[in-house]
Amino acid sequence: MTKRISIIFIVLFFCFCQTSRNEDVKKIIKKWQGREILIPDEIIFKTLGRDTVYTHLWEKTYKIFTYIDSIGCSSCQLGLTDWKKLINICQQQKIDLEFVFVVHSSDFEHFDNDVILYDFDYPIIYDYHNRFNKLNKFPPIPYSTFLLDTDFHVGKSALIF
Numbered sequence: 001m002t003k004r005i006s007i008i009f010i011v012l013f014f015c016f017c018q019t020s021r022n023e024d025v026k027k028i029i030k031k032w033q034g035r036e037i038l039i040p041d042e043i044i045f046k047t048l049g050r051d052t053v054y055t056h057l058w059e060k061t062y063k064i065f066t067y068i069d070s071i072g073c074s075s076c077q078l079g080l081t082d083w084k085k086l087i088n089i090c091q092q093q094k095i096d097l098e099f100v101f102v103v104h105s106s107d108f109e110h111f112d113n114d115v116i117l118y119d120f121d122y123p124i125i126y127d128y129h130n131r132f133n134k135l136n137k138f139p140p141i142p143y144s145t146f147l148l149d150t151d152f153h154v155g156k157s158a159l160i161f
Contacts, residue, residue, distance in 0.1 A: 028143050031139075036151065036152055037065055037153075037154065038152075045126075046112075046126050047122070047124070048121055049112035054123040060096050061097075061150050062096060062147060064099050064148075065102070065145065066078070066083075066099075066102070067102045067145075068104070069103075069133065080114070081118055083101070083120070084119075101125065102124075103127060104127040108128070
């Protein structure tokens with residue numbers, strides 16, 4: 001009997017947590033819809049760990065913007081291999097979509113090594129002073145990837161996980 005009660009309790013607990021999480025996600029989406037992502041005056045692009053000039057950021061109609069901070073492994077959170085695959089598909093299909101990666105890390109040297117290891121040759125904005133988050137106050141990491149329009153506004157139902 002005690003075993004059954006424990007199992008029921010565990011199932012109810014997970015159902016409650018999932019419902020609570022869904023409500024949190026709904027609140028985040030509602031808060032961010034239509035909101036403009038502010039860009040600091042000075043941004044530094046790097047490709048494969050080296051400074052680079054990147055002017056294509058403002059040319060495309062749509063942008064997928066993702067912000068990663070220094071909590072945990074930045075390169076793991078960024079999912080470089082998966083992003084690289086998606087970027088290649090979009091470029092092959094000539095989709096009017098730009099990818100904007102912003103990283104604030106406590107260990108950029110380690111991050112550079114991972115970028116080189118994964119051969120991620122797409123420009124990344126290195127946010128040394130966490131200016132993006134100070135300007136925008138992003139939600140927690142699993143919810144800090146957005147689909148943006150031309151004017152850097154978060155689209156309707158455009159929060160991506």
